[in-house]
Amino acid sequence: MNDADKKRLLREMILYRRFEDRSFEAYMERKIGGFLHLYSGQEAVATGVLEMAVVGQGRKNDYVITGYRDHIHAIKTGTDPKAVMAELYGKETGCSKGRGGSMHIFDASQNFMGGYALVGQPFPLAAGLAMGAKHQKTNQIAICFLGDGANNQGTFHETMNMASIWNLPVLFVCENNQYAIGTRIDRSTAVTDQYRRVEAYNMKSSQHDGMDIDIVMAAAKDAIDYVRKESKPYFIEFMTYRFRGHSMSDAKGYRTREEEAEWEKRDPIKIYSRRLVEEGIITPEDIKAMEKEVDDYIENEVIKFAEESPEPKVEELTRYVLDDNPDPRWIGPLQQ
């Protein structure tokens, strides 16, 4: 990876942090409704893993799918931040045309196959995406990002079993932030090391630091190579921490401020910034300028686009329920 790429990665992580911070503000201004789950603190995981995948190349991309904490995964896969913010605003220009919202970011043009609110539901969908890619011999893989809490759903066990017996090319990325909503992992889960749980399904797995993007990228590269070349599933666990609450209504009463302070010292952006400064790739002043450039971009382009975009038309309320242009040979109606 050259210096320009390293700077780009740092800028991406700063953008992701600022994007979420700005979403928070828009939510407080009631411009964003519903539930809002922010990714702050976990940036190194999605950024590092997807940096090693095929992303940003449209329909050639690997398939990416995740839960409701999905804004950043979509952007890193290739979705325009403007379309994500417009979706949070519920606008027609949003990537899901305002029908999905924060928890349901979709962008088929980049093979970002959605954010889902049912915890654990993306496991089987991801395995199915992998099955489709394998069947059609496209050399794509599916990458499924979910939290540690999802691993206590039945879909986890059912899907790990099937992905394993059918040799599906799917990478399961467990973002272990140690809290299932507000319940600490050791209070909800008999085996706290998540990567060990798939041994029961004869699946390869490993656990890594999720706060250091260099470690994430190295581990993800090996895992992705394995999945693609062997056409087999792999389960990779990253230890991470979300800096904000589960969603906006979360007062974080279940965590100590001391614990939070310890993890904030391992802020993935701080770790990477420090490293790039030490390596002489960037100066603290450059980083300040980068932050300013990102803030300006978010304000002058991303937010502006979302603010100025039109609402969906009420006359189009019932579009997209079923195929809007069905073939009468299959649909009918029956001629008598």
Next chain:
Amino acid sequence: MAETAYWEAIRRAHDEEMANDELVIAMGEDIGVAGGTYKATLGLYDKYGEERVIDTPISENSYTGIGIGASMTGMRPIIEIMSINFALLALDTLINAAAKIRYMSGGQIACPIVMRTPGGTAHQLAAQHSARLARMFMSTSGLRVVTPRGPLDAYGMLKSAVRCNDPVIIIEHEQMYNLKEDIPDEEFFRPLEGAEVVREGSDITLIGYNFSVHLCLQAAKRLEGDGISAEVIDLRALKPIDRETIRRSVEKTHHAVVAEEDEAPVGVGAEIITGIIEDCFFALDSQPVRVHAADVPVPYNATLEKAAIPDANDVYQGALKALGKI
């Protein structure tokens, strides 16, 4: 034309659609090596291989989800659920995912899956193998629900369902798999929408779907002996419902009976009669009648089971009641 059993018709549709399109796959419990509980995929494992005729573990929710995920890449999975009771385990992936992904994505991603499942009572299968549940699926936006009454529709609607771009639930019936009917030798399709007048009449409209169409036809025959001309409508599709065909019939006969094998509350009869009241209330000469199951889990004991589930006599009695003759 060849006399074909319901299960053979389904098998033929699978075979033709799999031969026609590499993207069509079948998945379910025991459908491959074993050939399927109802023989709907008999021999196809040998013909198309284990990657296209997939024996799944007993994991209904997730193998349905895997089918849905595959469909999002353009595959056309036909998913068999051995009993509609087991489909309850798959409601998350089916109702929360398949039925909503097109909408949530603003029309970007289709989920063209077919789910086939028998939903009905047979002989003493007891409460956990006798559910009907059509009402649960027909109340869900984003799904199509069809109920083939015989081999012709079982074949033609499955073929249409495979090609349709929406998730389609096909509700079959344990008592119909051996039902025989002549169907054409050449390929044909039957549409997924539209009710069908299967018997013309002028005095009363009997409305059924799935197995209850046969109860209506038997009742109509008996009514004919009483000098009463009954029209019988097969709904064919429970979502969307063809209200126009029902309205035309009721405006002609002025009396309506709905026969459903399921329990009454929030059911097919409730929906159909509401439609009649909304569409042609003033055409009615009497209040519509619902013939339905008792509001109990289906009992094992044969006498109790018979008492719980409507039969042709119940439809006949319902018609007499609607006509003010009892």
